[in-house]
Amino acid sequence: MENLQLIIPELFISIMIMFLLIFGVFKKNSSQLVYNLTTISLVAALALIINLDTQIQSSLFSNSYNIDSLARFMKILLILSGIFVMLSSSKYIQISKISKIEYPILILCSILGMMVMISSNDLIVFYMGLELQSLALYVLASFNRDNLLSTESGLKYFVLSALSSGLLLYGCSLIYGFSETTNFNQIMVNTKEIEYGLTFGIVFILVGLAFKISAVPFHMWAPDVYQGSPTSVTVFFALLPKIAALTVFIRFLYIPFYELGDQWQMIIIFLSIASMVFGAVAAIGQKNLKRLIAYSSISHMGYALAGLSTGTTQGVLSSITYITIYLVMNLAFFSCLFMLKRNDEYYENIDDLSGLSKNHPLLSLSLLVVLFSLAGIPPLAGFFAKFYIFVAVINEKMYFLAIVGLLATVIAAFYYLRIIKIIYFDPEKEKFETKHNLGLKFTLVASTFFILAYFIYPSGIVDIISQININ
Amino acid sequence: MNFPILSSLILLPTIGALFIFFVRSSNSQYQSSKYVALFITLANFFLSLYLWIVFDKSIVDFQFVEEREWISGFVNYKVGVDGISILFILLTTFITPICVLTVNATIKNRLKDFLIAILILETFMIGVFCSLDLVVFYLFFEAGLIPMFLIIGIWGGERRVYSAFKLFLYTLLGSVLMLVAIISIYWITGTTDVIKLYELGIDAKYQNLLWLAFFSSFAVKTPMWPVHTWLPDAHVEAPTAGSVLLAAILLKMAGYGFIRFSLGLFPDASLYFVPLVYTLSLIAIIYTSLVALMQEDMKKLIAYSSVAHMGFVTLGIFTMTQQGIEGSIFQMISHGLVSAALFLCVGVVYDRLHTRLINRYGGLVSIMPKYAIVFMVFTLGALGLPGTSGFIGEFLVLMGAFKKNILVATIASLGVILGAAYMLWLYKRIIFGKLINEDVKKMVDLKRFEIVTLWLLVLPIIFFGFYPEPLINSIEVSVANMIDMNDLDKINKLALGD
Numbered sequence: 010m011e012n013l014q015l016i017i018p019e020l021f022i023s024i025m026i027m028f029l030l031i032f033g034v035f036k037k038n039s040s041q042l043v044y045n046l047t048t049i050s051l052v053a054a055l056a057l058i059i060n061l062d063t064q065i066q067s068s069l070f071s072n073s074y075n076i077d078s079l080a081r082f083m084k085i086l087l088i089l090s091g092i093f094v095m096l097s098s099s100k101y102i103q104i105s106k107i108s109k110i111e112y113p114i115l116i117l118c119s120i121l122g123m124m125v126m127i128s129s130n131d132l133i134v135f136y137m138g139l140e141l142q143s144l145a146l147y148v149l150a151s152f153n154r155d156n157l158l159s160t161e162s163g164l165k166y167f168v169l170s171a172l173s174s175g176l177l178l179y180g181c182s183l184i185y186g187f188s189e190t191t192n193f194n195q196i197m198v199n200t201k202e203i204e205y206g207l208t209f210g211i212v213f214i215l216v217g218l219a220f221k222i223s224a225v226p227f228h229m230w231a232p233d234v235y236q237g238s239p240t241s242v243t244v245f246f247a248l249l250p251k252i253a254a255l256t257v258f259i260r261f262l263y264i265p266f267y268e269l270g271d272q273w274q275m276i277i278i279f280l281s282i283a284s285m286v287f288g289a290v291a292a293i294g295q296k297n298l299k300r301l302i303a304y305s306s307i308s309h310m311g312y313a314l315a316g317l318s319t320g321t322t323q324g325v326l327s328s329i330t331y332i333t334i335y336l337v338m339n340l341a342f343f344s345c346l347f348m349l350k351r352n353d354e355y356y357e358n359i360d361d362l363s364g365l366s367k368n369h370p371l372l373s374l375s376l377l378v379v380l381f382s383l384a385g386i387p388p389l390a391g392f393f394a395k396f397y398i399f400v401a402v403i404n405e406k407m408y409f410l411a412i413v414g415l416l417a418t419v420i421a422a423f424y425y426l427r428i429i430k431i432i433y434f435d436p437e438k439e440k441f442e443t444k445h446n447l448g449l450k451f452t453l454v455a456s457t458f459f460i461l462a463y464f465i466y467p468s469g470i471v472d473i474i475s476q477i478n479i480n
Numbered sequence: 481m482n483f484p485i486l487s488s489l490i491l492l493p494t495i496g497a498l499f500i501f502f503v504r505s506s507n508s509q510y511q512s513s514k515y516v517a518l519f520i521t522l523a524n525f526f527l528s529l530y531l532w533i534v535f536d537k538s539i540v541d542f543q544f545v546e547e548r549e550w551i552s553g554f555v556n557y558k559v560g561v562d563g564i565s566i567l568f569i570l571l572t573t574f575i576t577p578i579c580v581l582t583v584n585a586t587i588k589n590r591l592k593d594f595l596i597a598i599l600i601l602e603t604f605m606i607g608v609f610c611s612l613d614l615v616v617f618y619l620f621f622e623a624g625l626i627p628m629f630l631i632i633g634i635w636g637g638e639r640r641v642y643s644a645f646k647l648f649l650y651t652l653l654g655s656v657l658m659l660v661a662i663i664s665i666y667w668i669t670g671t672t673d674v675i676k677l678y679e680l681g682i683d684a685k686y687q688n689l690l691w692l693a694f695f696s697s698f699a700v701k702t703p704m705w706p707v708h709t710w711l712p713d714a715h716v717e718a719p720t721a722g723s724v725l726l727a728a729i730l731l732k733m734a735g736y737g738f739i740r741f742s743l744g745l746f747p748d749a750s751l752y753f754v755p756l757v758y759t760l761s762l763i764a765i766i767y768t769s770l771v772a773l774m775q776e777d778m779k780k781l782i783a784y785s786s787v788a789h790m791g792f793v794t795l796g797i798f799t800m801t802q803q804g805i806e807g808s809i810f811q812m813i814s815h816g817l818v819s820a821a822l823f824l825c826v827g828v829v830y831d832r833l834h835t836r837l838i839n840r841y842g843g844l845v846s847i848m849p850k851y852a853i854v855f856m857v858f859t860l861g862a863l864g865l866p867g868t869s870g871f872i873g874e875f876l877v878l879m880g881a882f883k884k885n886i887l888v889a890t891i892a893s894l895g896v897i898l899g900a901a902y903m904l905w906l907y908k909r910i911i912f913g914k915l916i917n918e919d920v921k922k923m924v925d926l927k928r929f930e931i932v933t934l935w936l937l938v939l940p941i942i943f944f945g946f947y948p949e950p951l952i953n954s955i956e957v958s959v960a961n962m963i964d965m966n967d968l969d970k971i972n973k974l975a976l977g978d
Contacts, residue, residue: 387623412656415659422649
């Protein structure tokens with residue numbers, strides 16, 4: 010119990026959830042206040058995490074909960090993204106009439122679940138975190154309950170996600186059966202010999218995780234859920250669960266299953282190639298921006314998995330760098346999406362962007378930067394993200410993966426260019442509103458600036474990430 | 481030298497672009513943003529001229545080298561120039577202000593954005609020619625696509641979207657393999673620093689694949705037959721300034737890349753693939769010349785002639801002789817000037833009649849005599865008449881080729897004749913003949929700023945035609961060093977069995 014101060018951020022968030030719930034029930038019309046308090050408590054949680062001693066590497070609760078550099082970095086990333094999501098979408102939820110007290114509280118619950126996932130070092134703790142975040146997300150996806158698409162997406166996500174959780178749990182039980190323990194480190198010690206049951210366990214767990222980060226062929230839910238959910242939830246979906254799921258991926262592959270590399274490497278490579286190629290090809294025909302970004306994020310997850318598939322520390326670090334830059338790019342993209350508003354209605358079709366550059370030069374410039382960056386064109390941040398991945402991949406002599414990945418970027422470039430074409434080359438339409446709240450503007454400017462200026466000092470993030478200790 | 485002159489050359493246009501971007505614009509201030517752009521590009525030109533004067537032509541090493549840590553422990557930002565790259569920088573900084581001068585007549589909308597795109601593009605182009613690190617090179621090489629895509633897409637002609645996409649996707653597809661090769665080089669040798677790689681050399685067993693990966697990128701960019709088809713489309717649809725930059729500088733990146741990287745890093749592989757390059761170059765020279773003969777559209781004709789001229793360039797580079805390589809470099813500079821001038825000439829008549837079809841013109845000599853004179857000079861420059869810079873380049877290339885392979889040289893010489901045929905025929909159809917069309921009769925002769933821009937190009941074309949010494953002088957040592965360092969001569973002799 011003497012180490013309880015290490016989980017102060019988690020405790021703080023749990024207390025805030027309970028407090029806000031009671032506060033919101035007893036105080037009438039307090040939804041905006043609760044929303045703001047949630048943002049503030051996220052900032053406070055961020056401060057608490059940063060305040061923790063960086064040198065600490067310790068495991069709590071009989072070695073089932075890890076506080077290490079990986080968890081620390083990922084939690085900072087998680088909460089930062091959470092704050093920016095809250096900042097940028099505050100206006101949206103008011104206008105879409107989903108501003109209820111439950112909304113920010115569910116987001117906090119989900120973030121708490123993700124923090125537990127990130128730190129988990131035990132199958133049961135991991136599953137607990139996963140379910141906490143998923144349950145909150147099911148409700149969030151269908152939060153706009155008068156909207157048919159939103160309810161459908163919530164239900165779809167619930168059914169499919171429950172299935173994948175079931176598979177995952179079955180995998181966990183198989184692993185437990187063959188290794189006699191649920192602790193990650195112990196599993197590594199106890200599974201020196203390969204048995205079929207163990208392999209099945211690994212496969213089931215990987216399938217469940219692949220579902221969570223929407224890697225092909227477990228991606229079916231992503232486009233519908235992305236499109237159907239309110240945009241403020243979509244941006245949440247696009248950013249935060251990916252951080253948590255990727256961290257769990259790293260933990261599973263590099264602690265309990267590290268010795269069994271040849272069992273999972275081919276699976277990850279397959280997932281990676283399939284996601285990169287499918288994501289790129291399927292996005293070409295899309296008309297809805299949210300649906301398009303769903304396919305785009307499938308493809309991006311493929312690149313992150315390519316880094317993991319190398320089985321080296323360098324590969325993992327490149328994946329972490331990739332996800333960091335991916336978060337910033339998506340944040341910028343969704344901020345632009347939040348700005349496409351006219352008469353209290355949000356627009357999300359690609360055609361609505363037509364001729365945007367004539368009426369809104371700055372907004373289109375940001376979109377231009379973001380889209381070229383998503384396509385991975387130098388000198389923008391997206392290029393460096395891919396560059397690190399391919400450096401790691403080629404170091405392992407996995408040329409096939411590298412070449413397929415790079416060819417997929419060329420295909421992907423096509424649909425990003427198509428959006429740029431519509432923005433810049435097509436005739437203009439009616440103007441959108443130009444007044445936006447400060448949080449949204451700040452998010453957009455900060456993220457665009459990051460993407461644009463990344464090349465000036467690329468070592469900054471790499472240096473921070475290279476201090477992460479995987480094993 | 482403590483003053484980072486190369487970095488200033490790279491950064492100055494970007495600073496200008498930022499300045500134009502942040503100054504609030506009303507319509508009346510479009511003019512002032514033009515003057516800012518002109519001032520910045522001219523300042524850059526004089527800076528590079530100063531660089532050329534200070535540059536010590538007798539030293540083999542790279543000069544004005546700057547090195548800074550960039551991606552720590554992996555890639556350093558490293559720039560420097562030798563006798564070869566300095567000429568390309570000079571060409572870039574010379575052509576860009578001319579492009580800025582043309583915008584008045586050709587760019588009707590969003591002038592400010594156009595100037596920003598041009599300035600950013602200049603940054604990337606200069607960066608390509610002075611980067612001494614493969615990753616930095618790749619960065620600049622690819623980044624140039626963004627402004628070019630926008631220039632063609634926003635300000636281009638009718639089929640601009642198709643052309644912009646074709647340009648972007650073709651070049652991107654070519655380049656991704658080069659990225660794989662660059663990263664592989666890093667893992668094979670432990671560095672991407674070009675100077676260190678020159679010293680270390682790359683193991684011969686890797687060279688062939690790496691060479692092919694680089695080739696895939698450069699061949700698209702050059703462009704070589706059969707991946708040249710993006711060029712006519714891009715040229716035809718681009719606005720005048722875009723065509724000029726594309727023909728004069730962007731195409732030269734690949735030629736420069738062949739010399740700096742293909743020959744410099746993979747000498748054995750270069751030798752191995754000589755037959756391939758010869759074949760493709762000869763096909764480019766003969767086939768595209770014939771295609772050029774058949775064109776109805778002026779810009780397309782000049783675009784195909786560019787492919788043919790670049791065929792001479794690749795041929796010359798892969799003769800791996802002093803004359804051949806010098807000739808190629810000279811040809812690239814000369815083609816940069818001549819093709820820029822030709823596109824400007826097309827732009828002049830296009831602005832008046834709004835068509836590029838050759839048969840809509842005819843008899844311009846009687847109403848536009850000044851135009852007829854400059855166009856004549858450029859036509860002769862393009863077909864390589866002695867006394868123009870085009871001659872020196874082609875002559876040296878053919879001389880290098882004759883040294884190596886008489887058959888190849890003979891076929892290439894046929895290309896010179898074809899070149900004369902399509903250029904003179906173009907000239908005849910536009911300038912001479914009867915003045916039939918009513919609207920052609922209304923055309924006015926060159927305006928003052930057109931005279932200035934065109935004569936600015938006439939002067940160097942004739943000057944270097946008569947006195948090529950300054951250029952040759954600048955590249956001689958570097959080329960000789962390149963040949964010595966990689967024992968290209970020795971390899972050649974072994975291959976020929978001497």
